[in-house]
Amino acid sequence: MDIKNERLLKLSRTFKEGFHNFRRNGLLSVATVSVLGVSLYVMSATILIGVVANSVLGNIRDNIEISVYFNPTVPEERILEIKGKLEGYREIKSVGYVSKEQALDEFKKLSADDSAITQALEEVGENPLLSSLSVKAHDPAQYELISSSLRDSSYASDISRINYDRNKERIERLSTIVGLIEQVGLTLGIVFVVIGVLITFNAIRLTMYAHKGEFEVMRLVGASNLYIRMPFVFEGIFYGTVSAVVVFLMLLGTARFAAPLTQGALAEGNMFDFYLNNFFLILGALLFSGILLGVVSSFIAIKRYLKV
Amino acid sequence: MIRFENVTKTYPGEYVALDHVELLIERGEFVSIVGHSGAGKSTLLKMIYAEEHPTEGVVYFNDRDLASIKRRLLPFYRRNIGTVFQDFKLLPQKTVFENVAYALEVAGESNAEIMERVPEILEIVGMLSKADSYPRQLSGGEQQKVCMARALVHNPLVIVADEPTGNLDPVSTWEIVQLLLKINSLGTTILLATHNKGIVDKLNRRVIALERGKIVHDQQKGKYII
Numbered sequence: 129m130d131i132k133n134e135r136l137l138k139l140s141r142t143f144k145e146g147f148h149n150f151r152r153n154g155l156l157s158v159a160t161v162s163v164l165g166v167s168l169y170v171m172s173a174t175i176l177i178g179v180v181a182n183s184v185l186g187n188i189r190d191n192i193e194i195s196v197y198f199n200p201t202v203p204e205e206r207i208l209e210i211k212g213k214l215e216g217y218r219e220i221k222s223v224g225y226v227s228k229e230q231a232l233d234e235f236k237k238l239s240a241d242d243s244a245i246t247q248a249l250e251e252v253g254e255n256p257l258l259s260s261l262s263v264k265a266h267d268p269a270q271y272e273l274i275s276s277s278l279r280d281s282s283y284a285s286d287i288s289r290i291n292y293d294r295n296k297e298r299i300e301r302l303s304t305i306v307g308l309i310e311q312v313g314l315t316l317g318i319v320f321v322v323i324g325v326l327i328t329f330n331a332i333r334l335t336m337y338a339h340k341g342e343f344e345v346m347r348l349v350g351a352s353n354l355y356i357r358m359p360f361v362f363e364g365i366f367y368g369t370v371s372a373v374v375v376f377l378m379l380l381g382t383a384r385f386a387a388p389l390t391q392g393a394l395a396e397g398n399m400f401d402f403y404l405n406n407f408f409l410i411l412g413a414l415l416f417s418g419i420l421l422g423v424v425s426s427f428i429a430i431k432r433y434l435k436v
Numbered sequence: 437m438i439r440f441e442n443v444t445k446t447y448p449g450e451y452v453a454l455d456h457v458e459l460l461i462e463r464g465e466f467v468s469i470v471g472h473s474g475a476g477k478s479t480l481l482k483m484i485y486a487e488e489h490p491t492e493g494v495v496y497f498n499d500r501d502l503a504s505i506k507r508r509l510l511p512f513y514r515r516n517i518g519t520v521f522q523d524f525k526l527l528p529q530k531t532v533f534e535n536v537a538y539a540l541e542v543a544g545e546s547n548a549e550i551m552e553r554v555p556e557i558l559e560i561v562g563m564l565s566k567a568d569s570y571p572r573q574l575s576g577g578e579q580q581k582v583c584m585a586r587a588l589v590h591n592p593l594v595i596v597a598d599e600p601t602g603n604l605d606p607v608s609t610w611e612i613v614q615l616l617l618k619i620n621s622l623g624t625t626i627l628l629a630t631h632n633k634g635i636v637d638k639l640n641r642r643v644i645a646l647e648r649g650k651i652v653h654d655q656q657k658g659k660y661i662i
Contacts, residue, residue, distance in 0.1 A: 134544035141541050152529065345525040348485065349586060350515040351542035
């Protein structure tokens, strides 16, 4: 029999041995899988929330524009002339013109259900709204500059108001919240990962303790160190794999539950669609991190307690 | 085949387990090692399967200095030696068959080889009918027979038996000794450490007596004298 075959044979034997350990440990295995699962769950939930929050933030950023409202006395030609000038600036992506009639139609459409407003509009008789230009910048950071240069420009006297400040506050608050979520989640995730590693390490250490007397026997009948150790590495892999699959299903449930809340916030529609679209990526990432956690824990336990 | 050259073993605390031991064991011999508890019998045997190394002196196995074997390669060396102990040292979670098979599995023997060899060897020690039992379901004598099977399954050059009958009743004791004799008659060298005067006297083979780490008697066809 050649060496490669022998290695494969030994690998499959230690794999089975590890699987037997995993199964025989019963409650200990359940506890280990649970804690490892919680760590993975907190981590991945954090990442998912981060993805959603970032996507929402991105959507909002894309939709940011500043509206420049002109005094009612300014004729349309003048506004279009200003629009042309603005379009010449490097920082500005696009400029849209909204006439007061369009603004009124829009407003009526939005408040069609509110009889008080419709009534009030009829009462006023004439169009109370202003014509405006909506300016989009390439970079949200440019709005400050655009806003202030408009205020200092030659046509400042034509401008009634610029609504930049209100948006600015909203954007900043949202950024802070997203940042906070990411920080808290990441910290919690790391804490749970450390706990997960410790518990897995402990579970494997306990198995080793249960097998303590056997290592000597294994050595005496000619088992190499690697052959004695491999089952514990596989045991760690089993812990990791099972936790990853459990967490995958739990996240699926969570995403389903969160789907209505996130409807429209993501490019994919909602969180559940996002989850399904990235099915294999998420499963792969979970399996990878689960197995990594399990194996790292095993190695620590082997290094500390399996002096063979 | 096995040669001790001026071997001294000191354990921490200045406890001298072996004191300048000179010893030569030839292939095919049946050697009983006798002596009180703490006389150094186990230490002497452990040096043969390289579980302990001398503080001074050299132990040779087929002209190879055992202390020079790299740790990584020890498992391969140990496959030359079958070990049997007073406390059996069977793996409790494995059946009789699996216990014996384990010794072949770790050496990377094929499944076909294992399926052929294990029943064969269980038949020799008379334990084939209990192949699917777990160690806890067996009597002491039966467990020791399984250990013998496990020690034999590699076709080792030497069997090292450290008080194999220490926990057994007289009938089982005699069965184990018969088995050792049978194995020896097939050419395997046997080293038997024992307290049992009856066995040693009946065997009428080479006897080495240890006292406080020194060899005090070494006789062919010896008796138990201490």
